[in-house]
Amino acid sequence: MISMQQIDSSMIAAQSAALLPTRFGHLPFQPGQIWTAATPLPGFESLQRFGLISLQAERPFVWLQSLDDVAISFLLVQAAHFGLRFGHLPAGTLPMVMVLLPGQADRTLRAHRQAPLLFDAQAGTLSQHIVEADDVEGEGVFAPQAQVPQPEGFAARILALR
Amino acid sequence: MLILTRRSGEVIRIGDNIRVVILQSAPGKVRLGIEGPIDLRILREELYAQISQDNQAAVAPQSVSLAHWISAPVDGDTK
Numbered sequence: 001m002i003s004m005q006q007i008d009s010s011m012i013a014a015q016s017a018a019l020l021p022t023r024f025g026h027l028p029f030q031p032g033q034i035w036t037a038a039t040p041l042p043g044f045e046s047l048q049r050f051g052l053i054s055l056q057a058e059r060p061f062v063w064l065q066s067l068d069d070v071a072i073s074f075l076l077v078q079a080a081h082f083g084l085r086f087g088h089l090p091a092g093t094l095p096m097v098m099v100l101l102p103g104q105a106d107r108t109l110r111a112h113r114q115a116p117l118l119f120d121a122q123a124g125t126l127s128q129h130i131v132e133a134d135d136v137e138g139e140g141v142f143a144p145q146a147q148v149p150q151p152e153g154f155a156a157r158i159l160a161l162r
Numbered sequence: 163m164l165i166l167t168r169r170s171g172e173v174i175r176i177g178d179n180i181r182v183v184i185l186q187s188a189p190g191k192v193r194l195g196i197e198g199p200i201d202l203r204i205l206r207e208e209l210y211a212q213i214s215q216d217n218q219a220a221v222a223p224q225s226v227s228l229a230h231w232i233s234a235p236v237d238g239d240t241k
Contacts, residue, residue: 023222023224039203041217042210042214042217043213043214043215043217043218044217044218057232058228058232059232061228061231061232063222071221072221073221073222074217074220074221074222075220075222075226075228090201098216098217098220100216100219100220101222101223101226107230109231112216112217112220114209114212114213114216115213115216115217128213128217130203130205130209130210130213132209142231144231
């Protein structure tokens with residue numbers, strides 16, 4: 001559970017923030033921090049609204065939290081941290097992959113490599129880009145990169161927690 | 163369900179901007195070419211089902227510790 005002291009103070013000031021339930025408790029989302037699914041996520045067709053939550057101690061990972069169902073959240077990381085490339089993607093979109101957390105005996109972190117989530121910061125939308133196995137390049141081994149460029153406006157659409 | 167019979171080289175149109183071309187047909191198999199808007203999602207049914215299953219498997223448990231991976235070395239770091 002996150003305390004209010006861990007929320008960046010700039011988040012609290014605006015009166016337009018909506019306090020919404022997340023895996024970390026209720027958090028204040030600005031309108032621009034609520035992402036809409038441009039196309040439904042397979043398996044979760046009823047979910048439309050999502051928030052991206054970044055905890056400073058967990059970077060480069062971020063959480064994709066359903067704002068329609070508090071029980072649904074995914075751990076994401078930019079595809080570049082898994083060395084994955086997907087050919088032609090729409091301009092201005094940032095590909096992130098769902099992280100599949102390992103079991104107790106296996107410490108290998110895996111990515112949901114055939115279905116990156118594309119975030120369009122200008123439109124405030126996300127969609128899942130599904131490709132055939134042959135259309136993904138890269139080993140898919142987790143190797144965090146020092147810096148991965150982000151599209152303009154992306155950082156402002158993430159709810160950052162200290 | 164609408165059922166149509168087509169031969170190789172013939173086309174089915176869906177709406178104003180989707181064309182399904184029958185490229186080749188053989189016993190037990192048909193090869194299709196599909197033209198449509200770039201943002202139209204076109205998938206094999208079994209791939210959609212697989213991604214749906216994988217998405218459900220990716221839902222995070224309530225309690226997660228990422229400490230092991232956050233401490234992993236970063237590519238580009240100098241020691």
